[in-house]
Each structure stands twice: as structure tokens, then as C-alpha cells.
Amino acid sequence: NAGVTQTPKFRVLKTGQSMTLLCAQDMNHEYMYWYRQDPGMGLRLIHYSVGEGTTAKGEVPDGYNVSRLKKQNFLLGLESAAPSQTSVYFCASSRGYQPQHFGDGTRLSIL
Amino acid sequence: KQEVTQIPAALSVPEGENLVLNCSFTDSAIYNLQWFRQDPGKGLTSLLLIQSSQREQTSGRLNASLDKSSGRSTLYIAASQPGDSATYLCASQGGSEKLVFGKGTKLTVNP
Numbered sequence: 173n174a175g176v177t178q179t180p181k182f183r184v185l186k187t188g189q190s191m192t193l194l195c196a197q198d199m200n201h202e203y204m205y206w207y208r209q210d211p212g213m214g215l216r217l218i219h220y221s222v223g224e225g226t227t228a229k230g231e232v233p234d235g236y237n238v239s240r241l242k243k244q245n246f247l248l249g250l251e252s253a254a255p256s257q258t259s260v261y262f263c264a265s266s267r268g269y270q271p272q273h274f275g276d277g278t279r280l281s282i283l
Numbered sequence: 284k285q286e287v288t289q290i291p292a293a294l295s296v297p298e299g300e301n302l303v304l305n306c307s308f309t310d311s312a313i314y315n316l317q318w319f320r321q322d323p324g325k326g327l328t329s330l331l332l333i334q335s336s337q338r339e340q341t342s343g344r345l346n347a348s349l350d351k352s353s354g355r356s357t358l359y360i361a362a363s364q365p366g367d368s369a370t371y372l373c374a375s376q377g378g379s380e381k382l383v384f385g386k387g388t389k390l391t392v393n394p
Contacts, residue, residue: 176326203380214386215327215372222380230381262326269376271317274326 174198178263178275185253185282193248193278195263201273203266204246205230206238208259209277215262221246253282285310287375289385296363297393304358304388306373311351313375317382318347318358321370330371331358363392 179194195204205220207230217230221240235257237249246265250257258281264272286309296302306316315334319327331340331347333356339348346359356373370389374382 212386215384217381220380264327266380269314269380271329271332272327272382274328276324276326 176263176265176273176275178261178278180278181276182279183281185250185280187253187255187282189253190249190251191253191280192250193261193263193280195246195248195265195275197244197246197263197265197273199265199267199273200243201265201267202243203268203272204240205264205266205272206236206246206248207262207264208232209262210259218248218261255282258282285313285375285377285383287373287383287385289371289373289388291388292386293389293391295391295393298363298365300363300392301359301361302363302390304360304371304373304390306356306358306385308354308356308375308383310375310377311354313351313377315376316347316349316356317374317376318345318356319372319374321372321387323369327372360390363390365392365394368392 176197206218219238221227224243227238239247261278264274266272288307317332318330333349344361349356370387372387374384
């Protein structure tokens with residue numbers, strides 16, 4: 173039982189490049205979330221999804237897009253990466269209002 | 284807008300000491316209060332979840348309490364061990380799927 177798996181674990185991008193972060197969960201959870209964690213800022217919600225085919229904005233959605241085409245996968249896209257998007261990105265999933273299960277993160281650097 | 288605060292930002296104690304971590308929140312209309320642990324380079328692991336109707340939850344050496352009227356929660360760790368060294372985060376959940384996180388308390392337990 174893998175839980176929540178994030179791909180890739182590390183990535184370095186140049187400003188203006190695009191990329192997609194993949195999150196996969198095998199717990200049949202309805203809810204999935206994308207967070208970013210920055211020093212001094214804590215954990216902030218980017219986008220989330222309460223079910224297949226649905227997405228919603230969180231606290232810091234600008235510059236990111238998401239898709240939830242399958243219940244087990246939640247994709248986070250950066251269309252034109254900026255240095256301000258250098259961060260550690262975490263995906264999480266939950267069954268309703270139960271505790272969220274987190275992946276180990278993607279460390280993204282944008283030069 | 285809910286704000287969650289954790290003080291102190293860092294705490295260092297000798298092994299065997301009992302300790303209390305503090306969490307305060309500004310909006311008492313919460314659904315639950317959750318405590319997480321984060322080890323370096325890892326995602327968050329759920330420790331305890333207290334429903335708004337509960338006063339406390341216990342798991343092994345951990346005890347979390349909730350006082351909605353004062354906007355406070357505490358995490359009590361008994362007989363601390365070096366393996367307890369980590370960052371501890373609290374998060375409140377209001378009437379939605381979203382969690383609001385504090386910035387965490389970094390705990391170091393010295394042998």
C-alpha cells in the first residue's frame with residue numbers, strides 16, 4: 173500500500189519552462205490537495221479537488237492549473253515557471269473530513 | 284479569515300522531559316483541530332484529530348486537548364525521546380474541505 177506518491181521528487185527548471193507534477197493515491201480518497209511549503213510562510217493550499225472531474229482554488233492559485241481526470245490522480249501544472257514558484261510541493265488526500273495523508277513532496281527549483 | 288499560530292517556533296528539551304506544544308486559532312467555529320508531525324525532507328504524518336465536540340484525544344504518549352472558547356489547543360508529549368524530534372504542526376478545519384495550518388514548532392529532544 174503506497175499511500176500518496178508524488179512524481180518527480182526533485183526538479184530544476186528555467187524561468188518560462190512548463191512542467192506537470194503528478195500525485196497518485198491508492199486509498200480511494202475523494203478529496204485531494206496541492207500545497208506549497210516555503211520557509212517562514214508555512215503550508216499554503218494551492219488547489220484542491222473534492223471528486224473526479226472537479227477542482228477548486230485554494231489560497232495561492234495564481235500561476236498554477238490542476239486536473240483530476242481520474243479519482244486516483246491529481247495533476248499540478250506550471251505553464252510558465254517563475255523563480256517565485258521555487259518551493260516544496262506536497263500533495264495530500266483524504267476521505268471527507270478525515271486526516272489528510274501526505275506524499276513526501278517535490279522539491280522544485282526555478283532558475 | 285482563520286489564522287493559526289504556534290508558539291514557540293522552536294523548542295529544545297532534554298530526553299525524558301514532559302512537554303507541551305501550543306496552538307491558537309482566531310475563529311472558534313471549527314469542525315476539527317488536527318496535529319501533524321513532519322520529519323526533515325518528508326511529508327506530514329497525522330498524529331491526532333479532535334472533533335469540535337471533543338475536549339481531548341490520546342494516542343500513546345501523546346495527548347491533544349481542545350478549548351474552542353479560548354481558541355487554543357495543546358499537544359502534550361510525555362517522557363520525550365530523541366525520536367520525537369521533528370516539526371509539529373497544528374491545523375484547523377472549518378466548514379469546508381480546507382485546512383488552515385500553523386507554521387509549526389520545531390522540537391529537538393537531546394539525549
